[in-house]
Amino acid sequence: MITVYGAPGWGSAISEVMLTLAKIPYKFVDVTGFDQPGPQQDALSALNPLCQIPTLKMTDGSVMTETAAIALMILDEYPALAPPPDTPQRRQFQRLLIWLVANVYPTFTYADYPERWTETGARELVESCQKYRKTLYLWLESQLVAAPYALGEQLSLIDVYIAVMRSWGPRHDWFKDNTPKFFAIAERVYQLPELQDVLRRNDIIPGTSE
Known part of the structure; x- marks a missing residue:
C-alpha cells in the first residue's frame, strides 16, 4: 500500500484527493511540523532529505514527490481522470497541470517562508507574492470552461487542484468575487460523495470525518 506523508490542509491534500x-x-502519516526541526522533520527527511510534502512511499519501497508527477502516476492506473489523448482538452490538461505547479506553487514557497529568501524584505516579499498570485488566478479563470468542470463535462485531476487551492490564500471571498468559474468548480468537487471524508480531514469542507 502507498503511504502518504503530509499535513492536513497542505499540498499533500491534493495527492490524497487524487x-x-x-x-x-x-x-x-501526519508529519505536521515537518518544516521545523524536530521528530516530524526527522521522520520525513529519512525518506526525503528535502523535507517536502507530499512524499509518497510506494508499495515497492521507492519514493515519489511532486504533485504533478504523482498525478501522472495516477493517470497510468486511472486514465479516466484526464481528457482522452489527442484532443485539445488533453493538451490543455497537460498545459494547466504543469502551469499550476510551475507558477502558482512558487508563490506559496516564497510567501510562506520569506525568511529563507531575504534578510530584510520579508514583508515586501510576502505582499508581492500574494499580489502576483491573484494575477495568476485571474489568468487561470480565463482558461476554465466550468461546464461544470475545468475542461468541460469530465472531471479531471485539474479540478482536484482547484478544489484544494480554493481553501488556500486569497481565500473563499476573493475567489467568489473575482474568479466565479474557479469558485464554482471547487463547489462542484466538494459535492462528490466519495470525497467527503478526505475533504473534511483536510479542513477543506466543514465538519469532521467519522
Missing part, C-alpha cells in the same frame, strides 16, 4: 478519486488505497 488517490481517493482513483480508488488507489493509501495510508496517511
Whole structure:
C-alpha cells in the first residue's frame, strides 16, 4: 500500500484527493511540523532529505514527490481522470497541470517562508507574492470552461487542484468575487460523495470525518 506523508490542509491534500478519486488505497502519516526541526522533520527527511510534502512511499519501497508527477502516476492506473489523448482538452490538461505547479506553487514557497529568501524584505516579499498570485488566478479563470468542470463535462485531476487551492490564500471571498468559474468548480468537487471524508480531514469542507 502507498503511504502518504503530509499535513492536513497542505499540498499533500491534493495527492490524497487524487488517490481517493482513483480508488488507489493509501495510508496517511501526519508529519505536521515537518518544516521545523524536530521528530516530524526527522521522520520525513529519512525518506526525503528535502523535507517536502507530499512524499509518497510506494508499495515497492521507492519514493515519489511532486504533485504533478504523482498525478501522472495516477493517470497510468486511472486514465479516466484526464481528457482522452489527442484532443485539445488533453493538451490543455497537460498545459494547466504543469502551469499550476510551475507558477502558482512558487508563490506559496516564497510567501510562506520569506525568511529563507531575504534578510530584510520579508514583508515586501510576502505582499508581492500574494499580489502576483491573484494575477495568476485571474489568468487561470480565463482558461476554465466550468461546464461544470475545468475542461468541460469530465472531471479531471485539474479540478482536484482547484478544489484544494480554493481553501488556500486569497481565500473563499476573493475567489467568489473575482474568479466565479474557479469558485464554482471547487463547489462542484466538494459535492462528490466519495470525497467527503478526505475533504473534511483536510479542513477543506466543514465538519469532521467519522
